[in-house]
Amino acid sequence: MAGIGRNDPLVIGRVVGDVLNPFFQTTSLRASYGARSVSNGCELKPSMVTHQPRVDIGGNDMRTFYTLVLVDPDAPSPRQEVMCYESPRPTMGIHRLVLVLFQQLGRQTVYAPGWRQNFNTRDFAELYNLGSPVAALYFNCQREAGSGGRRVYN
Template structure:
């Protein structure tokens, strides 16, 4: 018998055992907070039937609406996509969720410190390695009429356990031509190197594609910046690329992330 199923003693019906935690997360994503998936037998793989759904509150019609609208949904396909997204390091690192909405990367973004430290998602860099602004290389179409905005923020300031200054803006560059580097753009807020004093901080580089060349006003202060609000104000839409690294004090080891 294949893994993930069990045969009952009475009826001999094979019971499917999918990841119900993921199934219920899928329902939440679809805005059916009042519904959950419960273990039952399924004759046709990947389809939802009435017996699959249990309504948590009998006074709410969420379950009935879900059944009527999604009774032929392919759960297996949805779950594969959901599992891939959950394996995304930006999701694991909570960059997507705390700072950004889910997006699909479509432009290459390379961040290099001191010409030797390539930033990879969830890698760790010490404050001494990130004193000077990095070299940020941007891909995209070979069209210099396309421009990008680069935002660098810290969602863990001043400490991951009490991030009352989140997001802290470390760098803001706009009007970066495609297939060039951040140095070719307009620096709105100059680079300030992260200097964490408590816990492990995430430093996120976020790239947006602009609708055209823009005039952007510098925020009044660096603390309590909001990437989502900024993107909405300047009609930037969803990000096209992002990468982050972890940073803690020079002599730090281990530390608290949240």
């Protein structure tokens, strides 16, 4: 897999910088909501993401454990889910919803924080000794009546 370069959609969409430090993607991560696959920078309406996504993680070693975090860095109180899924409900503006995958060093329990306001992905990774992400993926979401979206230029 590859490192994150300046033309990578995660850099252009400011996921790297706002949410994550630069990292090397070493694992494939795919997510879909029904028939709609998530690609970096795509736009999905809240009605399309009411149920948790199907997530596929590459690799054949069933002894490898991962932690998957969903964070909304654009909300006044960012959402982060470790165990349960709550569908995004942006009320104004365009929100980036970022799926961040960490490979655990061993089998451990990772707990959702009791307080989600001002959640920090970097601090969370440090608390559980998760290291750098091994993959990340994001999409844009805004209220149903909204139009347009973040533009990703290559």
